[in-house]
Structure formats: structure tokens, C-alpha cells
Amino acid sequence: MESPLINLALLEALKSEKFTDEIDLFLPFVAVTILELGMPTVQASDIQSKLADLFGFRPPISAVRVLMTRAKNKNILIRENHAYIPCAEKIHEWSNGYAKKKEDLEVSLGSLKRAFVEFTDEKFQKDLTLPKAESLIFQFIEENVSATVSHRAYNKAELENSIKNTNHITASFISYIHKKEPSLLEHFGRCVKGMLLANYLYFADKRTTKKTFEKISVYLDSPLVIGLLGFNGALNKQANEEFVELLISLKIKVCIFDKTLDEIERLLSAWKNDISRKVFGRFNTKTLELLRSQGYDEARLDTEIKTLHRTIESKGISVVIGFAAKERFQCDEGALEQAIAENFKKDKNLEHDTVCISRIHNMREGRFIRELSDTFSVFVTRNTGLAKFANGFFSKNNYSSPIPVVVSEQWMTIMFWLKNPDITSKLATDQVVATAYSLLYTDDKFWEAFLDRLDSIKKRGGISEEDFVLVRWDSDLLRMVQDVSVDVGDDFSEEDVFDIVDGIKQKYLIDSKQTIAELERLQAEEIQRLRALALVEIASEREAGDAARAEKDNIVLQHKALESRIRKFSRFVARCISIPTCVTLIILLIIASIQSLPAGVLPQFMEDPELVGLFKLSATTITITFITTAVWGVSSWVFGLDVKKMNKAMEDWLTNRILALFLGRPDN
Incomplete structure (x- = not known):
């Protein structure tokens, strides 16, 4: 497909405003698909193929049959002799202004792509064509929202090899429109919601019409709780709060294991000890900057640790203490740890993830979880790679389920976001924006490659200890490294490193000059203020003296008389x-x-x-x-x-x- 963004946005724009349940939302797509087919009778396979052509996603045939049954109930299709006959009048009614909306979306999304092209040229001096800009935006949405829809459904333009860090370019653009271009963010949000709708047909239980899900227990991974506590920034906290609020509104039990509580306590304790010893090597640069900006010191972190259990429960999250495993359903935790280790660095401690995932599998007792009305537990993580390798391990060991043991935060959003539209109207967009900011502040392979090069230069004396300390803990270093990585990837030359060092030193020089200029301005203003005050006082004293002299002269005249x-x-x-x-x-x-x-x-x-x-x-x-x-x-x-x-x-x-x-x- 040549225009994936427009087709994604159409999924959002065409959905019905009035619906009995979520399936009704898809009837406009069915109506448009049947209209575009132009056939006297239609089959599920015809609609499935045409949906892929028109909107870029190919739902399972079972989902298409559910849609056709609902279309028959709404008289969009008439069934005679085992064949489905389109009803032209109803199809026109349910197409919901397809042609006009598509035209409007082409204009609005055209402005989004042009803004991206201009932003990339101005900030990174990279030339993007409109198709390449669209491809980057779609790729970002797909990677951070989609759980099934593949980009292979689209005919994407290949990116130039000169762009080595596409995620940073797209994340920077999303950050820019979030701060300064709310109208463009709204266009972007339509595409995000369209991707959720496309994925919904792959996961949603078509037979469950419930609005609450008391039988579901969700166990959150540590990073989600840390973000909920505000340690990953305000945007991440907001997105996590909306996510938990959605689950609680649907009566889903939100929990964490005691193992998760222990891991968070250990993390906060490590922060506290490092700050007290002034050792910052293990910190993410943005985490350290956030802690400093919010006034976290040893004493305050100690208070956070002591009140952590109560703070988490105040968010509506239950802390489950202890676990009695059923030996019959216990998995091989050693093999599970080896399986998920492929998703992490070699020195990563995987005990927490292994134990939590093993407990969820044990709680299911080998049951095949097919519907949302079933009783089941699920482990929710932000790490899609962890979900992939963990579920892959269980599949290889003869356990698989339509609702897997480990799911991503995006998967849960797709599953439930249409159940409570009042809460989730901004959830999808907020999650993607939070992800964009997270990518801007993540210590990834580009950062590690830069630090390796910087350390090697320092060891051979190419950079002084003073400059190293100045640069290493600068709050802008990570952003500058990622900006350079757009051109060089993780292959930083010494020249690149020195350019970044000089850039930070220049920043401090400029900051110093600005500070001095500001102090001089404030001093001049204070002198001017004191001078004006003195003139006022002199004028007041002069007026008082003139009045006194006039009074004295009057008294003298009276005395003389x-x-x-x-x-x-x-x-x-x-x-x-x-x-x-x-x-x-x-x-x-x-x-x-x-x-x-x-x-x-x-x-x-x-x-x-x-x-x-x-x-x-x-x-x-x-x-x-x-x-x-x-x-x-x-x-x-x-x-x-x-x-x-x-x-x-x-x-x-x-x-x-x-x-x-x-x-x-x-x-x-």
C-alpha cells in the first residue's frame, strides 16, 4: 500500500459514533469494503482480501465472519441461499462519508508529513521525501502500538543508508509536535488509534459483551510501577496512570508480586547509596537529572523506600505476598531464564522476570485461555521482546493460549481500550508520546558505543579529567550523542567525540556569558532602580524643604508683623x-x-x-x-x-x- 497513514487514520475516522458494542465500530469498514468490491454477492475471503487492500490489515477469517454476521443483522448484507447480497441503500448509509473523510485526511496527514520533512531538514540536515517521512512515522507507530499488523502489508519506501538512527529522528519529531504543534499531534493520534483498531480484530473476544472483568488479574512489571511512581518523567507517569485507571474501571484486579516490590526497593536503595557516595556511573543520565531536578537526596529516597508499599497500594495496586507453587504445573525456571536472556544484555539479572512469569504460568494450571470472560492471570510488561521470548518458550514446551502468559502494555490497551472510551480517548496517543520521550532518554547501543570511545580517549590522555567530568554528567550529553548517531550510528570516531565535548564546553561558555550578561543586566536594573529611588527621595526632600521654608517664611512674616x-x-x-x-x-x-x-x-x-x-x-x-x-x-x-x-x-x-x-x- 502506498499510503499507510491515511488508511490507518481512516479506521479511526470511519468508526461509528453510536454502537452497541465494539463490533459495530467496524461496520463502516465492511460497508466501504463491500462498496469497493462492487460484486453482486460477497464471501468472507473477498472482504478479508479487500480490507487488506483498502486499510492495510488482514484480519482473521473468523473475525470477518463475525463482522458479516453483524452486517447482516444491520441489513447491510442480506443472506439468501447461503450467499451474502449487499444492500446498496444501507451500504451508502454505513459508509459514513468515506470519500469526503479520505479527502480531508489526505490534506491533514499531508501537513503532518511535510512538517516532518521540514523538521528533519532543519534539525538534522537530512532530506526526506514525503513517502520516506510517512514510512518512518508508520514504522514508529507499528513498533510501539501494533502487536500483530505487519508493516509488510504496506509498500514502504526504503530509507537512505545515511540515516543510522531513525527512531531518534521520529521520537524527536513527536516530542516537537507534542510541545509546539497540537494540531499535528491530533493528526498523528488518528493514525495511532487506527492501528489499535486494526489490531483489535486480532485479539478482541468477539463473543464477550461484558463491560467489567472481575475474573482477570493483571500483574505489572517493575518498569511500569516505577513509571507510575514518577521516576520516568511526568509524561510516562500520566500514561501509566491512565492505563491503570482503565484496568481498574473495568474491575480488573491490578497487582504486583512481592518479588516486584523487592526489586523496586533494591533499585531505590541502589540510587540512595550511589547518591550518598556521589558515585553516578550506574545511573541513566536522564534518571539522575530527574532525581536532581525534583530534589531527591539520600533522606528523601529513604522515605520513599519506607513508604513504598503504602504508596503502591494507594494507586489501586495490590501487593501479593508469598506464593505457593503447584509442583505439577511448575515450569523449568532455568530454561525459562535462558530463553528470555536473548532479549537482554549478558550482565542483566533476570531473577525477577523469571520468577514472576513462572508464577503466572503456574497459576493458569495449564488451562487454555480463550475468552475474556475466563478466570486467568497475566503478566504485563513494557518490554515486547520479553513477551515474545517468554511466550515462545511456553509454546515450545506445549503450552500456548490465545491470551498468552506475558503480554505487552500495548496488547492490554488493544484488548480493552474500546471498553471505556471516556478514559481511553487519549490513552493510545499518550502512550506513544511517552514512548517517544523514553527513546530520547534511553541509554542504548549508541550511548554505550560513545562511552566506550570517550573512556578510551580519556585513558590515553586525550581528554583532561576536568573535561571528562564536565562532559560525562552533562544533562545534554545523551541528546547530543543521539543527534550525532543519526549520521554515524554506533561507529563514533574520535573527531565525533571531540566535537561533542567541544559542543558541551561551548554550551557552558555560552551559559556563563549569558549568566554574566544576566547578572550585569540585573545589576544595571538595580542601579537604575536605586537611582530612581534616590531621585524620588531627593525630590520629596526638596518639596518638603520648600514647604518648610515657605512655612518658615510665613512664620517670619507673621512674627515681623x-x-x-x-x-x-x-x-x-x-x-x-x-x-x-x-x-x-x-x-x-x-x-x-x-x-x-x-x-x-x-x-x-x-x-x-x-x-x-x-x-x-x-x-x-x-x-x-x-x-x-x-x-x-x-x-x-x-x-x-x-x-x-x-x-x-x-x-x-x-x-x-x-x-x-x-x-x-x-x-x-
Whole structure:
């Protein structure tokens, strides 16, 4: 097929909005398939082949027969003489606008592919054609969603050999549209859901119409629980929470073995010990970055370990303590461990996986589990390789079942995602996005190849210890290694390593310059702020000083006005005293002078006895008058003390006295 994405998206777009059960969702596909066949009668094999041509998946013939029976019940097909005859009117009704929806999807998915091409060119300087871009997206969805539908159903374009790490390119693009292009993520999500629908026909129990599954017990693998606890990032935690919520909503018992609890405790204890000793060699770089960013230290990890059992149970997960194996159904755990070891590194401890899978097999007691209504247990893992090798081991040892012992998280999603659409509307897309981020942060073969080359350069002295420590624990190192792996794969040259080292050193240099520039900017802003504050304070003080001076000037003016009025009054009083005194002294001096003249000198009228008696002064008065006159004269001659000065002195004294009385001013 030339356009797998459009066909996957059509599976999602064509599904019926109103349905009795999940089988009704597929009737539009059947209607379109029959319409495209254009045959007067149809057989199950015809529909099976045409579904593969139109939508890229070839469901089992048993599933096609179930669909045809449902189509007959909805009058899409009429059965006569053991033949199925299409009903044109109903086929048109159930085709659900196939042509228009296909046209719309071609436009929307065209924008998704073009965005991928542009992103790859801008970030990785790689040229992709639209078919190659579509092939990469489909491949990613297939590997992380599909459990059965094979890419061999599609006519995929071969990728250029220049792209050595296609997963990193696609995961980076999904991360980009998740953050910045939600409309493109919606187009991508349609393809993911289409893949789930295509797989659903391979696994779903067509005869079970139940909406709850109390008889099913799901045992989670350690990585799923670790992700649920938030140690693999927020997106992974969200996807795992939605997955567990779906299972619990369907009354499925969600459990872990005590062996799983022990493994998680050992992992957290190893983290705690390594952090306390500041030994980080065993950490995934992104795990270490996450722990640091969230403030995990030795004490906090110790608390997490002590409360781990209670925390897991608070998520709705039961911890099953102890297990009594039935010897009759016990598998060869040594052989099982050897079988699953093909999926892991040589130094991987497989005790947990072996024991948990063996227990699930033992619990089944050799029963053939065909339907979801049966009572059974299943081990759920994110590791599809583990599921493949474990189930392969049991098949070789005469135990196989339509519902296997070990299934992937994707398998469980396919099995149950249509049972509760309210919860699972975003589950499929969230799982794939979480997987994309996980791939960006995974220590894979490219990372190990780079570390081997970096260590060899360090051992021969090609890189200093300071630079090695700076680079080895840098949070961007893994991303830069994966970016380079797009071109070189796992064959890192020394030049590649030095380029990455220089890139990280340049990042720190740029960060330092930016930090210095930021500090200088903050310092300049602080200086400007203080300067503005000082100017405001100066202006306030100036305004306050002006107001104080104005108040002072007003008080001074009031004081001067008061003093002027008091001085006028004092001058008047002083004159009232000094003028009569002077006049009296002059009169006494004249009378004393006249009285001192000899008789006969005065005119006749002044010698009248009555007049003389009227103005006659005593000797004492005359003496005092002459002495006073003499003293005044001498003082005037020596000191310049005249009447005017005496009058002024009296005026000043009286003014000061009155001012002191009104203003409390001390008397001078």
C-alpha cells in the first residue's frame, strides 16, 4: 500500500459514533469494503482480501465472519441461499462519508508529513521525501502500538543508508509536535488509534459483551510501577496512570508480586547509596537529572523506600505476598531464564522476570485461555521482546493460549481500550508520546558505543579529567550523542567525540556569558532602580524643604508683623513717658533758674506774690533739678545720651518684654 497513514487514520475516522458494542465500530469498514468490491454477492475471503487492500490489515477469517454476521443483522448484507447480497441503500448509509473523510485526511496527514520533512531538514540536515517521512512515522507507530499488523502489508519506501538512527529522528519529531504543534499531534493520534483498531480484530473476544472483568488479574512489571511512581518523567507517569485507571474501571484486579516490590526497593536503595557516595556511573543520565531536578537526596529516597508499599497500594495496586507453587504445573525456571536472556544484555539479572512469569504460568494450571470472560492471570510488561521470548518458550514446551502468559502494555490497551472510551480517548496517543520521550532518554547501543570511545580517549590522555567530568554528567550529553548517531550510528570516531565535548564546553561558555550578561543586566536594573529611588527621595526632600521654608517664611512674616505692631505700641508708650518727663524737667529747670535770680531782675508781673507762691520750689527740688540737669548734660557730652536714645532704649526694652510675653522669647 502506498499510503499507510491515511488508511490507518481512516479506521479511526470511519468508526461509528453510536454502537452497541465494539463490533459495530467496524461496520463502516465492511460497508466501504463491500462498496469497493462492487460484486453482486460477497464471501468472507473477498472482504478479508479487500480490507487488506483498502486499510492495510488482514484480519482473521473468523473475525470477518463475525463482522458479516453483524452486517447482516444491520441489513447491510442480506443472506439468501447461503450467499451474502449487499444492500446498496444501507451500504451508502454505513459508509459514513468515506470519500469526503479520505479527502480531508489526505490534506491533514499531508501537513503532518511535510512538517516532518521540514523538521528533519532543519534539525538534522537530512532530506526526506514525503513517502520516506510517512514510512518512518508508520514504522514508529507499528513498533510501539501494533502487536500483530505487519508493516509488510504496506509498500514502504526504503530509507537512505545515511540515516543510522531513525527512531531518534521520529521520537524527536513527536516530542516537537507534542510541545509546539497540537494540531499535528491530533493528526498523528488518528493514525495511532487506527492501528489499535486494526489490531483489535486480532485479539478482541468477539463473543464477550461484558463491560467489567472481575475474573482477570493483571500483574505489572517493575518498569511500569516505577513509571507510575514518577521516576520516568511526568509524561510516562500520566500514561501509566491512565492505563491503570482503565484496568481498574473495568474491575480488573491490578497487582504486583512481592518479588516486584523487592526489586523496586533494591533499585531505590541502589540510587540512595550511589547518591550518598556521589558515585553516578550506574545511573541513566536522564534518571539522575530527574532525581536532581525534583530534589531527591539520600533522606528523601529513604522515605520513599519506607513508604513504598503504602504508596503502591494507594494507586489501586495490590501487593501479593508469598506464593505457593503447584509442583505439577511448575515450569523449568532455568530454561525459562535462558530463553528470555536473548532479549537482554549478558550482565542483566533476570531473577525477577523469571520468577514472576513462572508464577503466572503456574497459576493458569495449564488451562487454555480463550475468552475474556475466563478466570486467568497475566503478566504485563513494557518490554515486547520479553513477551515474545517468554511466550515462545511456553509454546515450545506445549503450552500456548490465545491470551498468552506475558503480554505487552500495548496488547492490554488493544484488548480493552474500546471498553471505556471516556478514559481511553487519549490513552493510545499518550502512550506513544511517552514512548517517544523514553527513546530520547534511553541509554542504548549508541550511548554505550560513545562511552566506550570517550573512556578510551580519556585513558590515553586525550581528554583532561576536568573535561571528562564536565562532559560525562552533562544533562545534554545523551541528546547530543543521539543527534550525532543519526549520521554515524554506533561507529563514533574520535573527531565525533571531540566535537561533542567541544559542543558541551561551548554550551557552558555560552551559559556563563549569558549568566554574566544576566547578572550585569540585573545589576544595571538595580542601579537604575536605586537611582530612581534616590531621585524620588531627593525630590520629596526638596518639596518638603520648600514647604518648610515657605512655612518658615510665613512664620517670619507673621512674627515681623507682630513685632512691628508691638514696636509701634512700645514707641507710643515710650514717648508718652519720655515727653512728659522731659517737659517737666525743663519746666522745673526754668522755674529753678528764675527763682535763683536776684530780686529786681525779674519783670514786675513776675514778682506778684501770688504768682511767686504758685511756682516756688523747695531747695531740695531745685537741687535735684540742677543735679539732674548737670548729670544729663555731662552724660550727653560724654556718652551722647540724649532724649532720643533714652526714648529708643525704652522702646526696645518694652518691645522685648511684650514679645517675651507673647512668644516665650527670653528677655534680653
